[in-house]
Amino acid sequence: MAESQPKEKRRKIGEGPGRLIVSLYAVFTVAAGSRSLYQLIAQFHQAPLAYVLSAVAAVVYAFITVALVRGGESARRLAMVCCAVELAGVLAVGTLTIADTSAFPDQTVWSYYGMGYLFIPLVLPVTGMLWLRKAAPQRVSTAGQPQA
Amino acid sequence: MIGALTVAVTAAALLLAAWCGYATARDQSTKDWHFIGMAAVSVLALAQLVVGIVELTGGHKPDKGTVVFVAYLAGAALAIPAAGFMSLLERTRWGSATVTAGGVILAVLQVRLFDIWGGGHG
Numbered sequence: 001m002a003e004s005q006p007k008e009k010r011r012k013i014g015e016g017p018g019r020l021i022v023s024l025y026a027v028f029t030v031a032a033g034s035r036s037l038y039q040l041i042a043q044f045h046q047a048p049l050a051y052v053l054s055a056v057a058a059v060v061y062a063f064i065t066v067a068l069v070r071g072g073e074s075a076r077r078l079a080m081v082c083c084a085v086e087l088a089g090v091l092a093v094g095t096l097t098i099a100d101t102s103a104f105p106d107q108t109v110w111s112y113y114g115m116g117y118l119f120i121p122l123v124l125p126v127t128g129m130l131w132l133r134k135a136a137p138q139r140v141s142t143a144g145q146p147q148a
Numbered sequence: 149m150i151g152a153l154t155v156a157v158t159a160a161a162l163l164l165a166a167w168c169g170y171a172t173a174r175d176q177s178t179k180d181w182h183f184i185g186m187a188a189v190s191v192l193a194l195a196q197l198v199v200g201i202v203e204l205t206g207g208h209k210p211d212k213g214t215v216v217f218v219a220y221l222a223g224a225a226l227a228i229p230a231a232g233f234m235s236l237l238e239r240t241r242w243g244s245a246t247v248t249a250g251g252v253i254l255a256v257l258q259v260r261l262f263d264i265w266g267g268g269h270g
Contacts (some may be wrong), residue, residue, distance in 0.1 A: 019238040023231065023246045028255060034219060
């Protein structure tokens with residue numbers, strides 16, 4: 001990657017690999033959002049906690065998507081915080097679903113560490129934070145910085 | 149009918165994902181041929197949407213509910229066009245990677261659709 005772009009300019013957080021990350025977050029905003037909307041309307045009484053959590057997850061995903069698309073330093077920080085919240089959420093809910101199944105009679109995106117979604121909810125915040133950290137102004141790669 | 153289409157869309161989506169994954173590995177952006185491939189997969193997904201709605205009007209009740217079924221059908225039809233749009237904006241290997249992700253997501257949606265429709269009978 002570095003070889004093909006020797007004079008790599010400072011990239012925006014929503015471009016390059018960021019574009020893939022934005023796309024995945026957009027997908028998860030739609031997936032978690034439509035799922036929770038449907039569940040909240042159609043079957044709220046079955047598992048209110050699980051469905052509200054799905055809605056919260058959708059909001060977090062939406063924030064990250066918008067922040068990545070808009071770009072800029074404050075958006076980067078916001079996205080970083082949201083990724084941390086997301087990681088905390090998926091770890092907490094994942095552990096809860098294993099420890100206390102009765103609290104979650106129905107699945108959420110974060111149940112069992114996102115197993116029903118190919119563990120992407122677990123991998124995505126880590127990838128997102130690594131990407132955002134790389135895009136930080138002080139650490140922006142000009143030429144010659146070794147790339148992982 | 150819809151069962152055969154589901155298998156066809158899944159296979160086509162995985163092929164597209166592999167093809168664009170190959171482009172990603174070779175550090176290439178999506179080319180005209182990739183977009184023709186995306187169009188072909190999208191046509192299959194649209195056909196599935198139409199056939200699905202026709203079968204619904206014919207009286208079939210999906211196991212997990214009609215609303216969920218139609219939502220998944222619509223999502224499946226939109227997956228590849230959305231990924232293609234992103235790869236038009238991103239003319240690097242990462243545009244190809246986005247289409248790969250779109251293909252994998254479409255394949256996963258097909259598995260869920262099969263489940264929502266009610267497995268074998270259809």
